[in-house]
């Protein structure tokens with residue numbers, strides 16, 4: 312009996328996470344990746360959610376997932392919000408500090424990690440109105456920081472505040488407080504980043 316109870320609990324957790332991801336307007340491929348649910352079950356879940364909760368429109372995104380890190384550097388406000396989101400990924404232990412800097416600490420497809428990703432995103436949404444970063448971009452940010460090929464976390468060379476760094480651009484790294492006339496990436500510090 313124990314085994315089937317566990318299986319039921321697991322299945323329930325899978326559906327709960329799927330629903331949570333639908334609410335965050337995640338793409339079907341993202342929901343499949345994190346929950347292991349089939350496209351058909353995701354469709355049914357989506358339909359039942361829309362039927363139960365017609366007060367709020369949930370968009371279904373189609374097409375390609377975000378893949379350009381330039382999005383996080385388009386202006387100071389987006390960069391500021393992305394730094395806060397990165398700090399929340401650290402707080403929820405989706406990222407951690409390793410010998411070579413920030414590294415990924417999650418397994419794709421783990422229900423626990425998927426739930427942490429939702430919690431981090433929900434925390435971010437509570438901090439910002441309007442929140443400029445969609446769930447898909449948040450997930451892209453986490454994956455890009457874990458990959459450490461294009462995007463990294465850096466310190467402002469002047470004051471030590473946390474920033475995102477475009478690893479391929481090799482620009483100087485500074486926040487807007489320290490380099491107000493800088494024409495490159497300008498960013499404000501994220502308060503939650505202090506001490507990380």
Ligand SMILES: [Zn+2]
Nearest residue numbers: 467470486489
């Ligand atoms: Zn600074």
